[in-house]
Amino acid sequence: MSHGLLDRRTCDRARIARDARFDGRFFTGVLTTRIYCRPTCPVKPARSRNVVFFPTAAAAERAGFRPCLRCRPETAPGTPAWHGAAASVSRARRLIERGFLDDAGTVDGLADTLGMTARHLRRLFLRHAGASPTAVATTRRVQRAKALIDETAMPMSAIAFAAGFTSIRRFNAAFRAVYRRPPSAVRRARRRPGGRGPSRQSAAETTAARQIRRAPLSILSATIAAPARKRHASAKAAP
Ligand SMILES: [Zn+2]
Numbered sequence: 001m002s003h004g005l006l007d008r009r010t011c012d013r014a015r016i017a018r019d020a021r022f023d024g025r026f027f028t029g030v031l032t033t034r035i036y037c038r039p040t041c042p043v044k045p046a047r048s049r050n051v052v053f054f055p056t057a058a059a060a061e062r063a064g065f066r067p068c069l070r071c072r073p074e075t076a077p078g079t080p081a082w083h084g085a086a087a088s089v090s091r092a093r094r095l096i097e098r099g100f101l102d103d104a105g106t107v108d109g110l111a112d113t114l115g116m117t118a119r120h121l122r123r124l125f126l127r128h129a130g131a132s133p134t135a136v137a138t139t140r141r142v143q144r145a146k147a148l149i150d151e152t153a154m155p156m157s158a159i160a161f162a163a164g165f166t167s168i169r170r171f172n173a174a175f176r177a178v179y180r181r182p183p184s185a186v187r188r189a190r191r192r193p194g195g196r197g198p199s200r201q202s203a204a205e206t207t208a209a210r211q212i213r214r215a216p217l218s219i220l221s222a223t224i225a226a227p228a229r230k231r232h233a234s235a236k237a238a239p
Helices: 010-014 055-064 078-085 088-096 107-114 118-128 131-150 156-162 170-177 181-192 205-212 218-230
Strands: 027-030 036-037 050-055
Touching: 010 050, 036 156, 050 055, 050 107, 050 218, 088 107, 088 118, 088 131, 088 156, 088 218, 107 118, 107 131, 131 156, 131 170, 131 181, 156 170, 170 181
Parallel strands: none
Antiparallel strands: 027 036, 027 050
16 A cells, blocks of 8 residues: 555654654554554554554545544644645545535546546545545545534534535434444543533534535634633543
């Protein structure tokens, strides 16, 4: 599997050192737990022989790993490894980010826009992202939803549509497939005593939620997390 310029030894050293410079550049899958993490995960690092590395969250999910609830891969900054990819791949990624594949958009349509065949576009994605354009789009939708669950008190139905799903049923199915539990279970966990789940929806959160749909997650997290952090300045992050 391709990781841009990163090789296995570099990734392994980075995740054992919790090197923040590598955050977002690769993800670590732990074979014994089937969970994938950011290089900066606070959990005790697994043994080197028990880990594999992926260039994107979508690639880790495609291989059957679920996102860690501690280091929250959905909040990792950007995906710089993609910057080394062909310009057309970067452009495709930006279009997916803006929701090209969320509503009626198809991979054929995306390829058309980029002036290439769908087959070639899929091949480029597999090489650079380790997953198909459709898988990348699905991962991003679930990631947006997860961020809204964690950072706002929006009802689940509103979250589904704000994140780019066309129905609540599809949202539930996609979320369960990735997290192995329903969205409501993740929100309950956030609201445990000592957790930092929001108590009620503020106007700022509603505005932020409206912006989420087309915003890159890195920007989004900063936007939405700010008021929550102020209110719960002394609270520790829940696992
Ligand atoms: Zn983790």
